[in-house]
Amino acid sequence: MGISHFERDQDAARHDLLEQYRSVRMMTEELASPLAIEDYGLQVMADASPPKWHLAHTTWFFETFVLNPNGFEAFDPAYAYLFNSYYETVGSFWPRDQRGHLSRPTVEEIYRYRGVVNERMEHFISTSDSDRFSAMMPVIVLGLNHEQQHQELLLTDIHYNLSVNPLQPAYRNLPEPPRRAATPARWNTWEGGLVEIGYRGGDFSFDNEKPTHRHWLEPFKMQNRLVTNREYREFMDDEGYQTPTLWLSAGWYRVQSHQWEAPLYWFERDGEWHQYTLGGGRTMDWEAPVSHVSFFEADAFARWAGKRLCHEAEWEVAAPKGSLGPANLLESGWYTTVGAEDSAEQGRLLQMFGDVWEWTQSSYAAYPGYRPVEGALGEYNGKFMSGQQVLRGGSCLTPRGHIRDTYRNFFPPEARWQFSGIRLADDG
Amino acid sequence: MGISHFERDQDAARHDLLEQYRSVRMMTEELASPLAIEDYGLQVMADASPPKWHLAHTTWFFETFVLNPNGFEAFDPAYAYLFNSYYETVGSFWPRDQRGHLSRPTVEEIYRYRGVVNERMEHFISTSDSDRFSAMMPVIVLGLNHEQQHQELLLTDIHYNLSVNPLQPAYRNLPEPPRRAATPARWNTWEGGLVEIGYRGGDFSFDNEKPTHRHWLEPFKMQNRLVTNREYREFMDDEGYQTPTLWLSAGWYRVQSHQWEAPLYWFERDGEWHQYTLGGGRTMDWEAPVSHVSFFEADAFARWAGKRLCHEAEWEVAAPKGSLGPANLLESGWYTTVGAEDSAEQGRLLQMFGDVWEWTQSSYAAYPGYRPVEGALGEYNGKFMSGQQVLRGGSCLTPRGHIRDTYRNFFPPEARWQFSGIRLADDG
């Protein structure tokens, strides 16, 4: 994607960066625009931050890591505490599970904050001396990628926070995607062997995608499309949620303690299954990929199907190289999953990018030789390498320019509020 | 107070009631008017409901107990569930500790709800046939008293909900009351004997103030004014919070588990004690009555002072009869406590009404012969007669027309977010 082209010519680089900066920052505000003021402060669980917080935190990122070190005064000194997420290196922070306890600063003040920081950032990008610009450019690019991550979280969080309301408000009046029969499931095979994994290009990537390294793979198979709601429903009808031997021990404990009986956002009305979407409650599209399942559910489904989830290295080897190809990403505007279209190209893997993040059986861990960057930004990824599972491929809420084949997302195995789903794999 | 005059002439009664209805309903909205939209949904602890909820619930009360039984359609059927507080008789209700989880209906919708219900109520009060009016008049009067209670809660709850914010926002720009030396403490004595307790007038009272009944009292003494911040500070300086033998067992447990070291809203800045008020953070007025102490703290303070708290019957016997006299109530506009002014009238009890609710050593219980009213409104008071302590006299947030000598307020012994304070008593 375009955000991190490092141009030979610094002027061109400034120009491109400015354009990217404006585009990303505006997109965030566009995504927030359908919200009522009342929605901006809502936090119903610790994981799902208020929209207001996302707007402020992404701004804090630029202020803290670009403007402050370059001599700009703080917009408001209190914000350093209020909108730091988890960077111990730069100071203490307001507790994550209490972000919804703050009615002030108001939404208007947060937009003002964004405006002032934008002005300063644009000034800095345009006019800073050459050395400063070179030093800061990677940080700004990181900040833009960071903001794109929060664009997705802004939507998944407001989805969750509105979902508990009995009125089932829609985030926005959204068109429904076409309903079509999912293409039949087929298996593709890879030979494995000694493969190279990790980001090797010259554009932006996160530190956790590096370094490139060798990995040995046994032969494996992957299914050509994602598991559908219909297929998941068969698992449910076959007492999947009532059969302990299908589950990891920690998963079975979760099923019981949280009384899971279906994916998150599924609900029954008048004897029919529905799904609460960002566009409100809808009847189920059985052919669309199942979403909002935890790793535990994905793993149990695979065991029930007699298959397994893939390793992240397998996924990366199998993923299309070069362009992403057709994919249901944020730009499609559906904000929900869509049935896999039959591909003219036989043997092509469908839905590898977009629709849902695909749970892998890989625990999130450092690649061999991984070193986090120095300083506070070293806290970005490395310190979360415990208790998390890797997901690959992006979702229907991921901006197209943000995802790639080496991209490693991660969430705890019980998380369900992301667009997370299932692709079956097996030994080759 | 004026709300419940039962006029001989129904037309006059309708006229008076209409006026009272408008006045009380407008007062609620006036109290809410300084809030930002963002403040309306805030709930930081289960006890402190969002302002929006107070606005809606008081409206729901009239809709449920007056409009519905008289043939009006529901404004929105979902509100019956969303804004019922605890009336099991009329249906289920949204969990109390999750009132802050609802960003919708929006503030605007709630004000619309109030408007429509007001119109209907005014229509009903003006035009209903004579029998219906007579049947409903006591319910409407109850509804207005109910709304007055929520006016005080609206303020105490927003006080608490804003207090956790490091920005210490003021609810409203409030003038500071004059700081003056509290009048010296003196003791007044009563002989006791067989006294009559409970409401005996013809105006409105809550069912828990009845029936009038006889009670035997031994001789007792009460102090002429409330305990001041200065006096409370002496208790703190004498290691009151570190001395277990001053405390009830449950109180000591609370002190330790919640690390209490001072009244709620006290904080130190630059080595000086301050207090967070509805007008924001202020330096301490040492001569003003101490407030925001729990029953446990009031009881420990009294034990430290070698005295005791009064029984509610003692308080009622000692309270001024007839007019309330000068008192720091809602109408004073201070919204905080004020030092007791020296009284020309020697021996007069000061601050019996207003400033702070006075903790008594009486558990909240039914008076002999008490019967809750029939139907859902019987849930108003009776079912809370367990685990609560009686408080008397109103506070600086209580509307003048709402308080009287027989009025029984009640809160759990650990509650601190109300304007609750201490008056010393002793055996005579």
Next chain:
Amino acid sequence: MGISHFERDQDAARHDLLEQYRSVRMMTEELASPLAIEDYGLQVMADASPPKWHLAHTTWFFETFVLNPNGFEAFDPAYAYLFNSYYETVGSFWPRDQRGHLSRPTVEEIYRYRGVVNERMEHFISTSDSDRFSAMMPVIVLGLNHEQQHQELLLTDIHYNLSVNPLQPAYRNLPEPPRRAATPARWNTWEGGLVEIGYRGGDFSFDNEKPTHRHWLEPFKMQNRLVTNREYREFMDDEGYQTPTLWLSAGWYRVQSHQWEAPLYWFERDGEWHQYTLGGGRTMDWEAPVSHVSFFEADAFARWAGKRLCHEAEWEVAAPKGSLGPANLLESGWYTTVGAEDSAEQGRLLQMFGDVWEWTQSSYAAYPGYRPVEGALGEYNGKFMSGQQVLRGGSCLTPRGHIRDTYRNFFPPEARWQFSGIRLADDG
């Protein structure tokens, strides 16, 4: 009862006290004798202490309050910490909810501790100089009454701690009492007026029974016997546990959060209700008084029956004076409740003493003029006067010599593991 006769002649006093000391101390060990070593350390909930702890703590009481101040060395210095219950004045203590975490000292060591302390106590009682003896005699008498309280707790606690075991072990092989039809319910009436309440005799009583004071009572009625299992079953069959309007708010919350559907220890087997007793599981004796109900259940039952619970002053006025009369107390050996026998004497109140502690609607509070004793023993009763309900009359586990008409027991309103039951009262 005999424990606290203060003889004119000190030698006789020493002799009597020695006898009482031996008798009470031996009774404790006799009650513990059926236990397996494994039972001695069991603590399944915070309220139900291990038998071993009771044996040690009652001994610690004599060591701490009699032997230590009179120059005896500690048996083991660690015991001061391990076996102090809640006396802040004499030092810190091992957490109450972790008493079951200590496998050492062993049971044998605890019996050795008892033996050594007994020897020293007997020596002290027999040979201390006159002044010391006079000073300590009231403390020793208190210590014996204290131990009698723990005898009852030893049994109720082991009852609870064994009850969770699916094997339903019996504490001891116990004979079943005769099953007989309960005498028909009748109402007795009292005129009330100005009555005197509290202990006025010259023998031992706890400080909370004093001082004697006047109290005004309206006319009231009480039922001649306790509520039976059969009557309670009718409440259950009438959906008592499913009807929120029968319950105090806090009670209803408890019913739901703890899924109460019957008294503690009731269980169904093969479609029949049974009861887990100290003698193991038994079929229900429907004519016996219902037991192991909380205050919340007693209150809800009374409301369902259209009656109320009595005030403790009413109970005291109604209680037989002088001798206790026939009563199912510890000495009966049944260790469970027994149906009320028809009394020759018409109008006599049955079961006022023994069978079950009777919940009153009185919160546990200080009597007018109450002053706890000076020093550590002032912590015995006074600091618990918050959040507790008074019970009267003793149970089938109370030693006969321990109970009297002025005796005030107290437990939190949700407590069910004591032998606690219901007597109906009403306005006269």
Next chain:
Amino acid sequence: MGISHFERDQDAARHDLLEQYRSVRMMTEELASPLAIEDYGLQVMADASPPKWHLAHTTWFFETFVLNPNGFEAFDPAYAYLFNSYYETVGSFWPRDQRGHLSRPTVEEIYRYRGVVNERMEHFISTSDSDRFSAMMPVIVLGLNHEQQHQELLLTDIHYNLSVNPLQPAYRNLPEPPRRAATPARWNTWEGGLVEIGYRGGDFSFDNEKPTHRHWLEPFKMQNRLVTNREYREFMDDEGYQTPTLWLSAGWYRVQSHQWEAPLYWFERDGEWHQYTLGGGRTMDWEAPVSHVSFFEADAFARWAGKRLCHEAEWEVAAPKGSLGPANLLESGWYTTVGAEDSAEQGRLLQMFGDVWEWTQSSYAAYPGYRPVEGALGEYNGKFMSGQQVLRGGSCLTPRGHIRDTYRNFFPPEARWQFSGIRLADDG
């Protein structure tokens, strides 16, 4: 090790198995022999089961998986429920965190249970027909390995359960090992490449050690000995527990919520660090390997040291093949860690087996091609492959015959009550 030799000749196999059976079963009882009856039921945290439970559960294993399917009647039908640990396939089970709530069956009854099952097992091993024996032999061998695992847990659990007791009782009077200077730290290097991992022999191994598979390794280094208490103390003195950037995010959260400041069992007395061991409290042996640290602490220490923990494949490649060599295992009798002795053989890795289980940075996961065994025994390992970290090499409580280079132990990253420690590794 000898337990699982599959002899060509079945008679010899029966003979060997009988001998192994007796030897393992007797060892368990020998390890339990120093306990007081009171210790047998103790469970202070969910993870640390009572000794009695270990004795019964290991017996239940043979009864359930060998005797029942071969027609033997249950010793007591209730035991199927009471002593099942987590095998959903064979029925429900008593809650793990309440194993300490059962005083019955008594210790004597459990030993009787062991005796009867032993008799039947020995009868079965000696006299069953050839087909049954062949079918059951692997299950019996698994049962013996299972019991060896519980031998270690029996000791680590009683260690923990006794540790909270202020009396600091010793499990047994144990000799102290010699204190000697640890050999200097040196680095050994491996070239990596394509290696083979997993159990490839013909004797017993757990299913999680299979199948053998290829794995690519980059060059790496490992230290010749374990990290010592002295070295760990330097980390502490350098504010290791106060420096958030040294920790994984989840680890830092744990440090703060549990107020960790030192390894488990370290305590200060008179200004000196001590350690609570199975032999009671002792002064610190600074040269011995640090133990009772969590994965979080091991990881933070390695980061502080500028190194890393090893991957389990690295550990397996580096481990001595063939015989274990000299090692501080259960048979040494020290039951605690011992300083690394200087080795004549330069370049040899010391302490790879015994002393402490070594935390690796590998999440516990299935090997490529892993399939759990069919039926209930498939629950043995596979379902725990989530949220756990692999440890390698055995500890000072592991029986010598039980450990091997391919052995994979696993615990959650916060676990500290095992003998778990640290070996440093680094990129080569």
